[in-house]
Amino acid sequence: MDTKKLSRRDFLRLSALTAAGAALAACAPAATPAPAEPAPEEPEKEEPTEAPAEPEEITLELWAFVNTHARWFESMAEDYKAEKPYFNLDVSEIAYTDLHDKAQIALQAGGVGAPDFLDLEQGRFGGFLRGGDPGLVDLADLLKEGGYMDKLVASRQALYTYKGKVYGVEHALTPVVFFYRTDVFEEAGIDMEAIETWDDFIDEGKGLVSDTVKLLAFPNHELLLRSRGADYFDADGNVTLDSDLSIDTMDWILALRDEHGVSERPPADDAWWAAIRDGTYLSKEGADWYAGFFKDNVPELSGKWRAIALPAFEAGGVRTSCHGGTGSCIVKYSDYIDEAWDFMQYSMLSIEGNVRRYEMTNLFPPFIPAMDDPRLHKEEEYFDGQDLGGLFAELGPSVPAQYQSPYRAELNSNLSPQFTDMYEGNVTPEEVFTQVSETIRDVMAEESA
Amino acid sequence: MAVTSPSLARRASAGLRRNASMVVLFLVLLVLGVLVGAPFVYMVTGSFKFNAEIFAYPLRFIPTNPTLENYQRLLSGEEIPFLRQVFNSAVISINQTLLSLFISSLVGWGFAKYEFRGKNALFTFLLATLMFPMQVTLVPLFLLMVRLTLLDTYWSIILPGALSAFGVFLMRQTMLAIPDDLLDAARIDGSSEFGIYWRVGLPLAGPGLSILAVLTFLGSWNNYLWPLIALRSDEKFTFPVGLATLFGLYKIEYGMILAGAFLATLPILVIFVVGRKQFVAGLTAGAVKG
Amino acid sequence: MKQWQRRVAPYVFVSPFFIGYAVFFAYPVVHGFYMSFFKQTGIGSEPVFVGLGNYLKLFSDETFLRSVFNTSYYAAGSVFLIVPVALGLGLALNIRRLPVREFFRLFFFSPLITSGVVVAIIFRLVFDERYGLINNFILAPLGFDGYPAWLIQPALIMPSIIILGLWRYTGVNAIYFLAGLQSISPEIWEAASIDGANRWQVFRHITLPLLRPTLLFVIIIAIIGSYNFFGEPYLLVGPEGGTRNAGLFMTMYLYLNGFRFMKFGYAAAIGYALTVIILVLSVIQLRLLGAFRED
Incomplete structure (x- = not known):
């Protein structure tokens, strides 16, 4: 047996390997700030103190979860730097769930590890309000002093307002429209502009359905419910997920398949765009940002889509809804709150910034002075030359309100895993909605106790 | 080793049987190997595909329209x-x-x-x-x-x-x-x-x-x-x-x-x-x- | 002098682990235990003492009980499917006449070299209902009609995760068995086969008893690994574990409560429930198979 010899040789090889590792590790400090010392946010240049006119260079950090937002912030920061050369913005793009989870931990830890700016999605925002102090700057007074209160769409700002404090500024109006395959409907001789209600749409479009083609995948329940004037929570924060209207809306969604045969369960997220590309679904309800997703994910369908106002449940009913939304927030533990607020005004609260955001991301401004800007209205090549901005602007005033609750994230976490079961008919909407509502009511009762 | 002839015959048939079972075992391992390797191969070939092709019928291992775009975007x-x-x-x-x-x-x-x-x-x-x-x-x-x-x-x-x-x-x-x-x-x-x-x-x-x-x-x-x-x-x-x-x-x-x-x-x-x-x-x- | 050095040396040698452990684990573990008696509900909230409240609540929390069931389901799959397959593979890879044996040994270990994040993402492509490898390349050629929605149907979610586990962890467990097998002297087998024992008898009465320490080790690692499983299911079926929470592991529910619902105390209690389960299972196991021994 020569195990001894073998192990010595192994050890030699191993030491060679580890030596290489040490060498690689050793060059770490050269390329990066030394890992041993936590690098505080030092100003990059040390300006002599006798020149107070030239402020020290500062770097603010921002976390975003969509690359379009990240790109827009970077572009705004670049221009801002022309006015304020000392200002730097370091934008980190972090995955959606990760960003919100990390931000909550950092804020819970008293702001350690938190950036200066946070982009928080409205669906997760409620969770930050749970303990009473989200660790974000209350912008109410700043917005009032700056005269911005009347310039922002109130129903959107309501998402980030809690007990009189305003913790964020909304990125998008999120008016919901109804996208459809104009090439297919036109060929079938269907005039989509004449559609007013869902019944109209189903009657007109039925003939296009086949084994592999459906009029639409099951639409989003929350979105439809809002178009009918209700939501998962009411204005007072009560759970209304199990309201008759909510149950009726879900029953209606299932009837699209079971009665009308025009719809089906959507494929998993991963395969969704493939199904759109293959022409499996001829229409899709979606907010302003969804327009950008079409361009990004299925560029090959350029020119084949248009949009109308969302069909109503009854003639004369509301023709839109709201869906999604993201608030830009300032962390109250930031060392540069004044500078952050200044940049926020420059980017989030200016006509220029709002227009550029629309151009880069299709987010329609919730900032009223920007809404009439001619640059929002242009013929969109992707949408067959349609002026989408015009449609968004037209629907803007009727976008329904949406109410924030500290319990929304938990409600969604309980609800979302159950949709497939409802779709498959294993449970009724009434059972699911009642059960989830009761669970959340219990949590609320327990926490207020 | 000295072997007598009757035991030689027995050994030969035992050896044959052993060889046969070795072939079976080898084939089983080969099939398992293919199952283990397939996701890796799919990872590598998928990295040369546009997103659109990863989700397209018929499913293919080899990209029909290979691209370096993923690498360019990643490394940029x-x-x-x-x-x-x-x-x-x-x-x-x-x-x-x-x-x-x-x-x-x-x-x-x-x-x-x-x-x-x-x-x-x-x-x-x-x-x-x-x-x-x-x-x-x-x-x-x-x-x-x-x-x-x-x-x-x-x-x-x-x-x-x-x-x-x-x-x-x-x-x-x-x-x-x-x-x-x-x-x-x-x-x-x-x-x-x-x-x-x-x-x-x-x-x-x-x-x-x-x-x-x-x-x-x-x-x-x-x-x-x-x-x-x-x-x-x-x-x-x-x-x-x-x-x-x-x-x-x-x-x-x-x-x-x-x-x-x-x-x-x-x-x-x-x-x-x-x-x-x-x-x-x-x-x-x-x-x-x- | 030498004698003195020899008496002190072992304490010096083992101290780095215990010092490091005191700082980076003992403190958090104790702090976590303390937190489990408090109710804390979000950023900026003050902890309120609730005694055993969090622990009592676990018993009536259906989602928690489901996560216990799911995790145990996976652990059972791990112990009764992955470990036996690994044992078989280990035995096969120990056969001297196997062609390209070294290649196989390395190859079956290879799933472990990829990050769990990557594995989860690749397996979303493996299991996808319409564009997945299994449905298109295995079931379709076999003539199946109507593809199963692996990651969507509640009954299929956990089997999918077990398949992922089988793919990823069989190889490394086989290597452990291989190590155990190699420490068995070949003469023992030769003696047995001269005695006319058939293969099953040799395996049952000689190999398996000699492999007992390895088996013990592998099963304990499998149980601990199952109850600590997080990254792959989290990314494969989402933080809530997919339809009807069918893929929700205890670790995911802990994470969800601690870092999404901000219920730190409750999350800590889940952590301790998890610890107790692992502890109990390990002790049962040690009893059944005999404790670690120094041979």
Whole structure:
């Protein structure tokens, strides 16, 4: 047996390997700030103190979860730097769930590890309000002093307002429209502009359905419910997920398949765009940002889509809804709150910034002075030359309100895993909605106790 | 060996049967191998596909319209600083592995080769720590890192990761087999106790060390949950955390993720192929002895 | 002098682990235990002492109980499917006449070299209902009609995760068995086969008893690994575990409560419940198979 010899040789090889590792590790400090010392946010240049006119260079950090937002912030920061050369913005793009989870931990830890700016999605925002102090700057007074209160769409700002404090500024109006395959409907001789209600749409479009083609995948329940004037929570924060209207809306969604045969369960997220590309679904309800997703994910369908106002449940009913939304927030533990607020005004609260955001991301401004800007209205090549901005602007005033609750994230976490079961008919909407509502009511009762 | 003719015939038929069952076994392993390998191949070929082709009928392994776009976008650093993140992973994994090897072998040596009061209690405690799930410590450990101002540094990952009860256990098992005579001989030669560990224990624990090195390195290289919490800026992220960024709410950048996965696996693969003899020897010889 | 050094040395040698452990684990573990007696509900909230409240609540929390069931389901799959397959593979890879044996050994280990994040993402492509490898390349050629929605149907979610586990962890466990097998002297087998024992008898009465320590080790690692499983299911079926929470592991529920619902105390209690389960299972196991021994 020569195990001894073998192990010595192994050890030699191993030491060679580890030596290489040490060498690689050793060059770490050269390329990066030394890992041993936590690098505080030092100003990059040390300006002599006798020149107070030239402020020290500062770097603010921002976390975003969509690359379009990240790109827009970077572009705004670049221009801002022309006015304020000392200002730097370091934008980190972090995955959606990760960003919100990390931000909550950092804020819970008293702001350690938190950036200066946070982009928080409205669906997760409620969770930050749970303990009473989200660790974000209350912008109410700043917005009032700056005269911005009347310039922002109130129903959107309501998402980030809690007990009189305003913790964020909304990125998008999120008016919901109804996208459809104009090439297919036109060929079938269907005039989509004449559609007013869902019944109209189903009657007109039925003939296009086949084994592999459906009029639409099951639409989003929350979105439809809002178009009918209700939501998962009411204005007072009560759970209304199990309201008759909510149950009726879900029953209606299932009837699209079971009665009308025009719809089906959507494929998993991963395969969704493939199904759109293959022409499996001829229409899709979606907010302003969804327009950008079409361009990004299925560029090959350029020119084949248009949009109308969302069909109503009854003639004369509301023709839109709201869906999604993201608030830009300032962390109250930031060392540069004044500078952050200044940049926020420059980017989030200016006509220029709002227009550029629309151009880069299709987010329609919730900032009223920007809404009439001619640059929002242009013929969109992707949408067959349609002026989408015009449609968004037209629907803007009727976008329904949406109410924030500290319990929304938990409600969604309980609800979302159950949709497939409802779709498959294993449970009724009434059972699911009642059960989830009761669970959340219990949590609320327990926490207020 | 002298063989008589009747037994030769019997042997021949037994050999034939054995060969037949070997062929069957070989084929079974081959099929299993294909099943194990397919996801990898799909990862590699998928990295040369546009997202549109990954989700298109009919499904194909080989891209019909191969593209380098995924690699260009990934390496350009415009969307995520991928190369930087791989570098972070390398620094963290290598340091964590070295530190862990040293601590585990030293502690394992203490348990394997010495009798001392409280040894059994300490060893039982050490094994019991294996039972504690990492998740229990997440929040408190995070708060601790805040207090030590180690948050968002390499050390916040390296230090807790270098302590491995599993590693100690493995090293102890390996070192138990080293004959005590060698220690006594070294003592007679005037070696210090640390010197014995360094010159006798470590070299003879080679195979065990190499399996521990492999497992620690892979564990660290691929770790997701703790780096996700302890690192905050994308310049500091390890590559799994960075790649998860491309796993968006509404859009999953499959092509780029697969390209990144392939690139990040490549160095490991190279090390693997180059050091394969030693790996197999280490993995098999050094692992567990009862 | 030498004698003195020899008495102190072991304490010095084992101390780094215990010092490091005290700082990076003992403190968090104790702090976590303390937190488990408090109710804390979000950023900026003050912890309120609730005694055993969090623990009592676990018993009536259906989602928690489901996560216990799911995790145990996976652990059972791990112990009763992955470990036996690994044992078989280990035995096969130990056969001297096996062609390209070294290649196989390395190859079956290879799934472990990829990050769990990557594995989860690749397996979303493996399991996808319409564009997945299994449905298109295995089930379709076999003539199946109507593809299963692996990651969507509650009954299929956990089998999918077990398949992922089988793919990823069989190889490394086989290597452990291989190590155990190699420490068995070949003469023992030769003696047995001369005695006329058939293969099953040799395996049952000679190999398996000699492999007992390895088996013990592998099963304990499998149980601990199962109850600590996080990254792959988290990314494969989402933080809530997919339809009807069918893929929700205890670690995911802990994470969800601690880092999404901000219920730190409750999350800590889940952590301790997890610890108790692992502890109990490990002790049962040690009893059944005999404790770690020094041979």
